[in-house]
Amino acid sequence: MIKFILRKTGKLASLLIAISLLSFILVSNSPEDPVQSYIGAEISRISPEQRKNIEEYWGLNRSKPEQYLLWVKAVFQGNLGESLIYRKPVSEIILERFSASIVLMGISWLLSGVFGFLLGILAGMNEGSILDRFIKSYSFIMASTPAFWFGLLLLMVFAAWLNWFPVGLASPAGSLAGEVSLIDKLKHLVLPVATLSIGGVASIALHTREKIIEVLNSEFIRFAKAKGERGIKLFWRHGLRNISLPAISLHFASFGELFGGAVLTEQVFSYPGLGQAIVKAGLGGDVPLLLGITLFSVVFIFVGNFMADLLYVVIDPRMKIKQTHD
Amino acid sequence: MNKKSFSNTKNQIPLLEVKNLSLLFPQYKEGLKESYIQVIRDFELTIYPGEIVAVVGSSGSGKSLLADSILGILPDNAEIMGRLLFNGEHLSTKRQQQLRGKSISLIPQSVKALDPLMKTSKQVQSVIPDKKAKKRIQEEAFIKLGLPPETGDKYPHELSGGMARRVLIATAMVSESELIIADEPTPGLDELTWEETLTNIKQLSKSNRGIMFITHDIHAALKIADKIAVFYAGETLEIANKEDFSGKGERLRHPYTKALWLALPENNFKPLKGNHPESDEVLIGCVFEKRCPIATEFCKTNKPKSAKINNGITRCFYA
Amino acid sequence: MTELISKYLPLKRSEKYNRRKRALATSIIGALILLALVISGFFIGTDGLVVNFEAANNAPSLQHPFGTDWLGRDMFVRTVKGLTLSFWVGLLAAFISALIALLLSLLLVLNKTLDSLVTGLIDLFLALPHIVTLILISFMLGGGLKGVVIALALTHWPRLARLLRAEIMQIKNTEYITVSRNMGKSWYWIARHHILPHLIPQLIIGFILTFPHAILHEASITFLGFGLSSDKPAIGVILSEAMGYLSSGMWWLALFPGLMLLLMVAVFDSLGRNLRKVFDPFKGQKG
Numbered sequence: 001m002i003k004f005i006l007r008k009t010g011k012l013a014s015l016l017i018a019i020s021l022l023s024f025i026l027v028s029n030s031p032e033d034p035v036q037s038y039i040g041a042e043i044s045r046i047s048p049e050q051r052k053n054i055e056e057y058w059g060l061n062r063s064k065p066e067q068y069l070l071w072v073k074a075v076f077q078g079n080l081g082e083s084l085i086y087r088k089p090v091s092e093i094i095l096e097r098f099s100a101s102i103v104l105m106g107i108s109w110l111l112s113g114v115f116g117f118l119l120g121i122l123a124g125m126n127e128g129s130i131l132d133r134f135i136k137s138y139s140f141i142m143a144s145t146p147a148f149w150f151g152l153l154l155l156m157v158f159a160a161w162l163n164w165f166p167v168g169l170a171s172p173a174g175s176l177a178g179e180v181s182l183i184d185k186l187k188h189l190v191l192p193v194a195t196l197s198i199g200g201v202a203s204i205a206l207h208t209r210e211k212i213i214e215v216l217n218s219e220f221i222r223f224a225k226a227k228g229e230r231g232i233k234l235f236w237r238h239g240l241r242n243i244s245l246p247a248i249s250l251h252f253a254s255f256g257e258l259f260g261g262a263v264l265t266e267q268v269f270s271y272p273g274l275g276q277a278i279v280k281a282g283l284g285g286d287v288p289l290l291l292g293i294t295l296f297s298v299v300f301i302f303v304g305n306f307m308a309d310l311l312y313v314v315i316d317p318r319m320k321i322k323q324t325h326d
Numbered sequence: 327m328n329k330k331s332f333s334n335t336k337n338q339i340p341l342l343e344v345k346n347l348s349l350l351f352p353q354y355k356e357g358l359k360e361s362y363i364q365v366i367r368d369f370e371l372t373i374y375p376g377e378i379v380a381v382v383g384s385s386g387s388g389k390s391l392l393a394d395s396i397l398g399i400l401p402d403n404a405e406i407m408g409r410l411l412f413n414g415e416h417l418s419t420k421r422q423q424q425l426r427g428k429s430i431s432l433i434p435q436s437v438k439a440l441d442p443l444m445k446t447s448k449q450v451q452s453v454i455p456d457k458k459a460k461k462r463i464q465e466e467a468f469i470k471l472g473l474p475p476e477t478g479d480k481y482p483h484e485l486s487g488g489m490a491r492r493v494l495i496a497t498a499m500v501s502e503s504e505l506i507i508a509d510e511p512t513p514g515l516d517e518l519t520w521e522e523t524l525t526n527i528k529q530l531s532k533s534n535r536g537i538m539f540i541t542h543d544i545h546a547a548l549k550i551a552d553k554i555a556v557f558y559a560g561e562t563l564e565i566a567n568k569e570d571f572s573g574k575g576e577r578l579r580h581p582y583t584k585a586l587w588l589a590l591p592e593n594n595f596k597p598l599k600g601n602h603p604e605s606d607e608v609l610i611g612c613v614f615e616k617r618c619p620i621a622t623e624f625c626k627t628n629k630p631k632s633a634k635i636n637n638g639i640t641r642c643f644y645a
Numbered sequence: 646m647t648e649l650i651s652k653y654l655p656l657k658r659s660e661k662y663n664r665r666k667r668a669l670a671t672s673i674i675g676a677l678i679l680l681a682l683v684i685s686g687f688f689i690g691t692d693g694l695v696v697n698f699e700a701a702n703n704a705p706s707l708q709h710p711f712g713t714d715w716l717g718r719d720m721f722v723r724t725v726k727g728l729t730l731s732f733w734v735g736l737l738a739a740f741i742s743a744l745i746a747l748l749l750s751l752l753l754v755l756n757k758t759l760d761s762l763v764t765g766l767i768d769l770f771l772a773l774p775h776i777v778t779l780i781l782i783s784f785m786l787g788g789g790l791k792g793v794v795i796a797l798a799l800t801h802w803p804r805l806a807r808l809l810r811a812e813i814m815q816i817k818n819t820e821y822i823t824v825s826r827n828m829g830k831s832w833y834w835i836a837r838h839h840i841l842p843h844l845i846p847q848l849i850i851g852f853i854l855t856f857p858h859a860i861l862h863e864a865s866i867t868f869l870g871f872g873l874s875s876d877k878p879a880i881g882v883i884l885s886e887a888m889g890y891l892s893s894g895m896w897w898l899a900l901f902p903g904l905m906l907l908l909m910v911a912v913f914d915s916l917g918r919n920l921r922k923v924f925d926p927f928k929g930q931k932g
Contacts, residue, residue, distance in 0.1 A: 030787065145907050145910075146861055146884075146906055146910075148865065149907070152888060156896055161894070218438070219434060219439040222394075226397050226427065227426070227427040228423075228428060230423070237441075260777075264776070278777065279869050282781075282869075298773060317442075
């Protein structure tokens with residue numbers, strides 16, 4: 001177990017180093033001028049001397065490898081730099097934004113997991129039926145649906161037309177943070193959550209469906225039936241246990257898609273989360289923020305994959321043996 | 327039931343009687359037209375308490391489906407015809423549901439039949455009706471079969487092939503079943519485990535249980551069975567007594583059985599030419615006609631009915 | 646799989662196979678219709694795109710099946726033009742992706758060090774959310790058509806490469822490769838004569854399946870503002886513009902372009918899946 005965690009931590013470290021290098025190379029070769037991003041429209045008003053000062057302050061006058069090492073050193077000390085557009089420490093922004101995003105992603109993740117699993121079971125148990133075909137088609141169509149378009153439709157119907165929900169933002173515009181009620185917050189969450197989870201249902205439903213068909217055709221289900229087990233009890237004892245582990249594990253491993261979906265959803269709903277921040281950072285040439293969120297997303301996905309593997313190691317007796325043997 | 331069995335057995339009610347059992351699967355639907363594929367055709371078999379009847383057939387002849395039909399665990403699209411009698415009473419779907427795991431139990435082929443995520447003891451205990459005594463009964467069975475006591479705490483993947491086989495047999499042993507269907511319990515075993523498995527199965531029949539022993543291993547069948555039903559392309563071609571398998575097979579009734587007997591290493595190794603018919607082949611005449619050394623034009627178009635011939639049953643015009 | 650499945654499958658297989666073939670035929674027809682639409686996108690004149698305030702904000706009608714926008718441009722023409730653009734961008738990106746995947750996976754044949762480098766690279770790309778990689782790459786390239794194509798091509802190869810690697814690994818261990826090797830054939834010769842022919846079906850199916858992904862991601866990053874510039878008739882651009890007219894009641898601005906995009910992605914996705922099922926029944930079992 002300790003070995004497992006150590007190995008995973010080692011992997012994360014090497015991934016972070018590689019990604020940081022890669023993304024640094026990408027970002028530092030951009031035609032965007034960071035000084036301009038910082039100053040904004042008034043770039044023409046500053047003198048070459050001032051400009052030089054700024055460049056020196058950020059270390060822009062040094063060579064690229066030196067810049068990278070400086071940045072890495074700072075990151076190691078917990079300093080991700082300062083955002084150019086928000087004029088705040090990057091770590092602060094990430095924390096603030098992530099706490100908004102995690103609500104959106106967490107609820108969507110849970111909902112899509114539960115519904116996807118249920119739909120998958122329904123489909124798989126009735127393989128070939130109309131219900132099965134319906135769920136399958138739904139999943140395939142959802143997998144082809146652009147999430148942001150779906151969000152737009154929801155906004156159009158439920159917010160603009162029916163007026164049930166607000167058009168955007170995590171809380172009503174112009175109100176103070178303290179005044180926002182829980183109901184208001186929830187109201188702002190409904191549509192983004194719906195957008196993010198309806199699409200997320202597809203892959204988990206299809207996977208669960210495949211798995212349950214495989215299990216239902218397995219020798220051990222046949223034997224259990226021969227032993228007189230049937231109905232709910234049979235499903236509970238032998239079916240559920242065998243399909244839930246891979247399904248939950250797969251769902252943890254899908255943090256990447258979740259993050260990607262959140263970026264688009266947050267953009268559509270002007271939800272002030274991490275996804276919206278990275279779009280702003282990219283569009284505004286905010287290099288420190290862009291790099292900071294990139295690294296953060298690596299950790300986020302890694303945690304998902306780690307949980308997926310951990311589940312197997314902890315729960316599946318077959319993996320335990322392998323662990324002790326190697 | 328007035329049609330007396332050929333068997334030399336005692337004057338008692340047969341434990342299991344299978345009459346004219348046919349099993350069909352719809353093959354494909356094209357519009358409203360539907361065609362069927364027949365996996366088992368007019369199968370018949372009688373098992374008395376304390377008797378081991380082997381059903382011998384090559385793989386792909388639908389033997390496992392036979393077990394499923396008796397247990398009532400066929401896939402939904404299967405269509406079954408004929409009569410099944412258990413202890414002289416009609417074995418309806420409902421009765422199958424009540425009896426399986428209790429009066430009728432299955433010994434499946436391999437460790438794959440055990441739920442990979444459940445400890446073996448739990449899987450064996452699930453068939454014991456007495457909830458209080460189940461732990462004790464299961465442990466006793468394990469000891470009887472020579473399984474170390476800690477086996478119960480193991481997961482299926484931790485068992486060796488032989489141990490898994492014994493766990494599967496234990497499941498049948500602890501149940502109060504009168505009929506045990508052993509579905510290919512021997513393939514892939516080394517000689518020692520093979521022998522041991524057969525001994526264990528034989529042991530089960532001692533307590534007056536009837537055993538249907540489905541196998542493709544004619545050696546195993548001859549070793550423990552009292553009667554041997556030869557299964558080919560979904561039909562019973564012959565039901566012979568163990569003693570009939572001797573010499574050059576003169577006492578065997580059907581050419582296929584003779585060929586099987588002569589193909590054994592100790593009897594000349596004479597192989598049978600040709601292949602088992604495909605499951606979707608439609609055969610109007612005798613199923614064995616294509617490979618039969620004594621077949622005639624008549625066999626091509628006419629299907630032989632089963633007939634009693636010197637204390638056995640066979641399905642051949644020239645027996 | 647289990648014996649049980651192989652026992653029942655022969656009974657059901659022919660039915661399944663027929664159904665698959667029918668499904669394949671359906672998706673091929675769907676793809677052809679879309680292709681016709683896409684090609685017609687070349688020949689549709691730009692008349693519909695002329696600013697015409699008299700015809701502005703029209704709901705769908707016979708004359709303008711998808712309605713008109715606030716500048717009086719015909720939404721049907723815009724959508725078809727957008728699909729055409731998406732199609733070519735996606736095609737080019739998927740093609741380059743498949744090429745990268747093929748070349749990188751073939752390195753496996755050459756030597757172990759190169760191969761572990763490739764595996765590392767695959768891990769690296771899969772460690773980042775797709776969208777983030779796309780943003781980073783188009784950030785470096787400054788967006789635009791070229792940036793989008795490169796970004797898409799550089800992000801879609803890892804999954805296919807992984808698949809091809811597994812395939813090569815399998816072929817490499819087969820006997821005839823060993824025999825060829827013993828006969829003194831070079832790896833280049835073996836790759837060309839034994840490995841490549843086996844990879845072609847996987848490669849083509851992988852390419853077709855990558856294609857809808859690429860289209861979807863192109864629309865996504867264009868929508869976010871990193872992709873095609875706003876003067877291009879791209880679906881992503883149309884949809885991000887439509888966001889400004891949400892409360893205006895002009896539902897047709899977003900509905901039809903998105904629906905067409907969905908249709909294109911779904912058709913090519915199902916084409917790829919059905920092809921895989923028909924040509925590669927064992928791997929087709931999954932997903």
